[in-house]
Amino acid sequence: MEHIASFAASGYAPDRVQLFHGAPLEAILPLLADCPVLRLRAGESPPEAKDRQGRLYVVLHGALGVTPAEVRPGGERGFGTVLPGECTGELSVLDHGAPPDHVAAQEDTDVLVIPADVLWRMVDECHGVARNMLRLLSFRLRAANAQLRRREKVGEFYRQLSMIDGLTGLHNRAWLNDRLPALIDHAHASREPLSLIMIDLDHFKRFNDEHGHQTGDAALVAAAKAISSVLRPSDFSARYGGEELTVLLPGTGAQAAKAVAQRLCEQLRETRVFEDAARPLPHVTASMGVATILDGEDADGLVTRADAALYRAKENGRNRVALA
Structure with missing residues (x-):
């Protein structure tokens, strides 16, 4: 790192700095007379960047990389790049309690350092600087909101992904526990x-x-497809665990649900695991238990009664439907 000179002696044109656009230079230059210009080598940070005095860093040449202070080690890096004419550090000036962001040169970079007290004097004495600060903060706010929306979308994508059974493509037990x-x-x-x-x-x-277990996996996939092909768009299917599956039928009473289960039973009975005639064509059948919600009943009660009906179907010979 090298201390080149003060800004007034550095030879850089102030009108190329966004913060000074439209502001009278005769009011700005005297305030910048003692503000230093630092030359940072790639990877270097300003020595003042670790304290909480509050400083604005204006890139005159090169580029600064900025990572928010709240990002933990090993977390997201490269939050933003500050290019010539742009600045960073305004939040540390506005909020003295806020920890400073991590700032480091991405290449050899010349940086104008404006202490908090100097920046406040410019804001007080020059409406153009105050206006540019408001624009800068508005841009930062929009960018932060856009990033939050992206993170929310990514988070929702992975949340939905975690609710899908990787083998069958049906919803999984976690989804059922959340949705039922x-x-x-x-x-x-x-x-x-x-x-x-x-x-x-x-x-x-x-x-x-x-x-074999691979054929067993193929049978589960075939069963899941067969079940999905019978259901309405408003119905739901999930893999409960192992070879157990569930179907939820909103707005469907006991007799209609029993009829749906019988169609499912017939569909599975006719489903072949492989359609390739050169291979064995094993098929699967299923036993089903149907329960309809009772007044005041919770999820555990409904599942327990459907499970009891399922075991009754098994005891009566399997490949059939029993109603709770």
């Missing part, structure tokens, strides 16, 4: 029915033993 109570609350509030179908692929362990 909300659907039940809506059903109680609207006085509309809500039905749940518990599905268990029959003798799936034996299927895996006979055909």
